[in-house]
Amino acid sequence: MTLQKLTIKAEKSNPEDFAEKIEVLFNPSEISMTIPGGKIGQYGLVTTEDVTTLTLNLFFDTTLNKYPPENVQNYTQKIVNLTQPRIGQSKKRPPRCKLIWGTISGKDSILLADCFLETVTKKLTHFLEDGTPVRATLDCSFKEWIEPQKQKKIENPIDDPVRIVKRGETLSSIAREEFGDPALWRIIADANRLINPRKLPPGTVLTIPPLKIANLTQTR
Numbered sequence: 567m568t569l570q571k572l573t574i575k576a577e578k579s580n581p582e583d584f585a586e587k588i589e590v591l592f593n594p595s596e597i598s599m600t601i602p603g604g605k606i607g608q609y610g611l612v613t614t615e616d617v618t619t620l621t622l623n624l625f626f627d628t629t630l631n632k633y634p635p636e637n638v639q640n641y642t643q644k645i646v647n648l649t650q651p652r653i654g655q656s657k658k659r660p661p662r663c664k665l666i667w668g669t670i671s672g673k674d675s676i677l678l679a680d681c682f683l684e685t686v687t688k689k690l691t692h693f694l695e696d697g698t699p700v701r702a703t704l705d706c707s708f709k710e711w712i713e714p715q716k717q718k719k720i721e722n723p724i725d726d727p728v729r730i731v732k733r734g735e736t737l738s739s740i741a742r743e744e745f746g747d748p749a750l751w752r753i754i755a756d757a758n759r760l761i762n763p764r765k766l767p768p769g770t771v772l773t774i775p776p777l778k779i780a781n782l783t784q785t786r
Contacts, residue, residue: 629700636700731771
């Protein structure tokens with residue numbers, strides 16, 4: 567069986583292109599994820615003020631690759647650069663990332679589907695006689711990124727609950743507009759007890775439910 571390396575896919579030049587692919591030299595021995603729970607907010611609705619965080623320690627050693635060993639920062643800097651603003655026009659931001667390790671049923675096994683590298687601590691731990699660093703560790707903390715519209719819906723669930731379907735709209739397009747994610751269309755379908763979600767005549771009156779943490783968990 568081929569060894570699967572943990573891979574970081576990141577936006578390279580444009581939003582959501584995820585064209586940059588970084589494979590770690592050595593897989594981490596441990597991954598820690600902090601998943602926030604909900605709390606009872608106004609009107610008994612479940613809300614949250616936090617998102618999932620994932621932390622891991624990455625090890626780099628170029629003495630095992632070839633002789634003479636190359637500068638280990640040729641590898642570590644690719645990951646450190648993920649903290650630097652480079653995506654966008656006038657106001658740039660750091661790239662969003664996907665953390666992938668292996669496959670499940672032929673598809674990528676995703677540890678965190680949409681996140682950014684919030685902090686990284688680099689330690690250079692071994693050097694050649696000329697001072698070239700050849701061994702290092704990176705303590706990385708990734709934080710889940712949530713679409714601004716979806717985050718707004720979570721923070722302020724008391725919104726206009728009624729929506730009238732316009733011509734050309736689908737449950738997916740409405741979910742994208744209301745929640746920031748077209749994949750959440752089932753929440754609307756279930757709330758309105760739609761027998762056939764594909765048939766959505768213009769003029770249909772829909773109730774748009776608050777986006778609760780339980781809803782997000784069920785759709786992931």
